[in-house]
Amino acid sequence: MSRILVIAEHAxxxxxxxxxxxxxxxxxxxGEVEVAVLAADGAAVAAQCATLEGVSRVLQVDHPANxxxxxxxLAPQVAALAAGAGHVLGPSTTFGRDLMxxxxxxxxxxxxxxxxxxxxxxxxxxxxxxxxxxVTVEVAEGRQVVCTxxxxxxxxxxxxxxxxxxxxRSVEFSPPAHTRFVSVSAAASDRPDLQTAxxxxxxxxxxxxxxxxxxxxxxxxxxxxxxxxxxAAVDAGYAPNELQVGQTGKIISPTLYVAVGISGxxxxxxxxxxxxxxxxxNKDAEAPIFEIADYGLVGDLFALLPExxxxxxx
Amino acid sequence: xxxxxxxxxxxxxxxxxVRVKPDGSGVVTEGVKMSINPFDEIALEEALRLxxxxxxxxxxxISLGPDDTQQQLRTALAMGADRAILVRHDxxxxxxxxxxxxxxxxxxxxxxxxxxxxxxxxxxxxQTGQRLAALWDRPQASAASKIEVVGQSLRVTREVDxxxxxxxIDLPGVVTVDLRLNEPxxxxxxxxxxxxxxxxxxxxxxxxxxxxxxxVTVLKWEPPPQRTKGIMVKDAAELVSALKQKGLV
Ligand SMILES: Cc1cc2nc3c(=O)[nH]c(=O)nc-3n(C[C@H](O)[C@H](O)[C@H](O)COP(=O)(O)OP(=O)(O)OC[C@H]3O[C@@H](n4cnc5c(N)ncnc54)[C@H](O)[C@@H]3O)c2cc1C
Ligand SMILES: Nc1ncnc2c1ncn2[C@@H]1O[C@H](COP(=O)(O)O)[C@@H](O)[C@H]1O
Numbered sequence: 001m002s003r004i005l006v007i008a009e010h011a012x013x014x015x016x017x018x019x020x021x022x023x024x025x026x027x028x029x030x031g032e033v034e035v036a037v038l039a040a041d042g043a044a045v046a047a048q049c050a051t052l053e054g055v056s057r058v059l060q061v062d063h064p065a066n067x068x069x070x071x072x073x074l075a076p077q078v079a080a081l082a083a084g085a086g087h088v089l090g091p092s093t094t095f096g097r098d099l100m101x102x103x104x105x106x107x108x109x110x111x112x113x114x115x116x117x118x119x120x121x122x123x124x125x126x127x128x129x130x131x132x133x134x135v136t137v138e139v140a141e142g143r144q145v146v147c148t149x150x151x152x153x154x155x156x157x158x159x160x161x162x163x164x165x166x167x168x169r170s171v172e173f174s175p176p177a178h179t180r181f182v183s184v185s186a187a188a189s190d191r192p193d194l195q196t197a198x199x200x201x202x203x204x205x206x207x208x209x210x211x212x213x214x215x216x217x218x219x220x221x222x223x224x225x226x227x228x229x230x231x232a233a234v235d236a237g238y239a240p241n242e243l244q245v246g247q248t249g250k251i252i253s254p255t256l257y258v259a260v261g262i263s264g265x266x267x268x269x270x271x272x273x274x275x276x277x278x279x280x281x282n283k284d285a286e287a288p289i290f291e292i293a294d295y296g297l298v299g300d301l302f303a304l305l306p307e308x309x310x311x312x313x314x
Numbered sequence: 315x316x317x318x319x320x321x322x323x324x325x326x327x328x329x330x331x332v333r334v335k336p337d338g339s340g341v342v343t344e345g346v347k348m349s350i351n352p353f354d355e356i357a358l359e360e361a362l363r364l365x366x367x368x369x370x371x372x373x374x375x376i377s378l379g380p381d382d383t384q385q386q387l388r389t390a391l392a393m394g395a396d397r398a399i400l401v402r403h404d405x406x407x408x409x410x411x412x413x414x415x416x417x418x419x420x421x422x423x424x425x426x427x428x429x430x431x432x433x434x435x436x437x438x439x440x441q442t443g444q445r446l447a448a449l450w451d452r453p454q455a456s457a458a459s460k461i462e463v464v465g466q467s468l469r470v471t472r473e474v475d476x477x478x479x480x481x482x483i484d485l486p487g488v489v490t491v492d493l494r495l496n497e498p499x500x501x502x503x504x505x506x507x508x509x510x511x512x513x514x515x516x517x518x519x520x521x522x523x524x525x526x527x528x529x530v531t532v533l534k535w536e537p538p539p540q541r542t543k544g545i546m547v548k549d550a551a552e553l554v555s556a557l558k559q560k561g562l563v
Contacts, residue, residue, distance in 0.1 A: 072453050094474040098456045101441035105448035110530045128437055132332040133341055140529040182480035230492045232416045242477045256562045294544035297553050301320040304550050311554040
């Protein structure tokens with residue numbers, strides 16, 4: 001059976017939920033699924049990977065240079081682990097988007113980005129043109145395939161009855177000194193994570209200021225929801241960049257998505273149109289967001305949001 | 315820095331509502347406005363600012379595409395690039411071929427920095443810059459929202475899922491840019507006239523010694539699955555009760 005290598009994403013000893021979705025894609029391809037954990041000390045993350053349903057083996061590669069996920073450092077190691085694997089998969093998060101193409105170039109393989117469906121081990125579907133078109137692509141027989149997996153399209157695998165074995169691996173490589181990690185703004189928040197939350201409330205340009213954007217946080221808190229934003233809201237400084245939803249932000253598929261004061265530009269819609277139920281609140285009855293909304297409400301958000309909060313409480 | 319190369323891709327303008335052809339063979343391009351990929355405009359703007367600050371001496375706009383791509387390269391020259399190179403290629407090239415072509419140009423011209431968009435808005439591949447960095451065996455920083463020159467290195471702020479990450483990379487290197495890096499300048503009419511006299515060299519893959527390797531075939535193009543239009547509720551009360559009924563809140 002062919003081997004499928006999945007690259008785990010993690011930070012601070014915790015496995016990112018995207019990995020369980022990439023494993024789901026790997027199982028759809030069919031083969032022996034190995035998950036590679038590259039870290040300074042990957043024991044805790046490896047243990048989490050070992051409990052994912054459908055994982056045959058976890059490869060733990062510890063190296064001090066793997067402290068931070070720098071593509072130039074990780075790619076040669078992944079390329080070495082990929083020898084003999086039919087497929088190499090990563091999430092299409094900023095981590096995977098940065099790393100996987102560098103791996104693909106090193107192993108001289110094509111990369112399929114944002115894979116949304118597996119039709120066969122060689123045939124996949126992926127969106128192009130900001131989701132305005134979907135292509136079915138086929139990779140020539142005998143070629144290794146590198147993919148980034150569109151996490152919004154796959155249901156995370158559950159946990160396995162028995163843990164998979166964890167193998168310690170060492171990879172021969174000299175870490176390049178030309179790339180250095182300086183810092184990351186870990187926005188420590190006790191709010192639900194945008195990429196995995198079941199409910200999301202997003203605000204757009206209409207909010208008008210960072211102060212008024214608090215209305216979005218307030219409604220989100222009432223719903224136990226994560227907060228998202230349109231690019232216009234992020235560009236104007238109402239919300240931080242990591243909250244941007246869309247073609248160039250996060251692509252998400254919560255059960256409930258509430259778009260407040262967002263017009264529904266294609267670049268935004270591509271990031272949330274796979275949501276279960278979409279609610280749109282906009283004062284313009286002609287706003288394109290209403291074309292994809294399950295529930296549309298026309299009106300002034302500044303009057304409607306407090307009213308909705310009161311109704312939710314009752 | 316001596317030379318900065320900027321990759322400029324010709325794509326369907328971002329304002330165009332892209333439609334799939336009824337026969338599923340591609341998207342409608344006849345009579346459709348073509349532009350520079352928006353991320354590449356930002357990359358070019360950054361290169362021009364670095365030159366204006368004295369951090370670089372020459373900005374070269376490069377592209378792989380059909381002959382018509384000369385239009386976008388002329389726009390790049392009008393924005394302020396010193397010269398341009400087109401690698402002429404009629405088919406849609408994949409990121410591996412694009413990266414190989416740009417690697418050949420880097421070797422030939424000897425650039426210290428290559429700036430690209432973080433993604434092309436046609437194939438949404440997000441690959442070319444990282445692939446180029448691998449072929450070059452040099453550092454990469456993707457999705458930059460801030461670039462500072464620190465001696466022979468760059469300090470790059472990157473937009474990542476967690477927020478903002480700062481990396482330091484030694485030159486030569488590759489940076490792909492995100493939307494919030496800068497606001498590209500408008501092209502003025504006199505600049506368009508001046509751009510006509512700037513050098514635009516045309517070459518091709520064979521002349522650069524790049525072999526085509528395109529193991530991926532597109533079998534079919536389809537419009538995305540459509541959501542069915544929902545209902546308009548008359549007020550907040552109706553909305554909340556509908557959501558409560560569905561168990562969503
Ligand atoms: C290459 C590229 C990539 C992009 N990527 C993204 C992306 O990832 N994500 C993204 O979101 N955008 C992206 N954009 C930008 C996108 O095209 C739109 O400009 C953006 O989504 C608009 O944001 P908005 O809906 O908040 O603002 P607007 O389009 O200005 O809409 C504001 C809406 O609020 C409504 N409104 C105003 N006042 C009120 C009120 N009091 N009550 C209720 N409603 C009100 C208005 O009717 C309007 O519909 C991208 C653009 C480009 C070119
Ligand atoms: N054919 C091309 N011509 C010029 N630049 C390109 C080409 N293909 C990719 N690029 C550059 O690479 C970036 C990322 O493209 P992609 O990997 O296709 O998403 C683009 O923003 C461009 O800067």
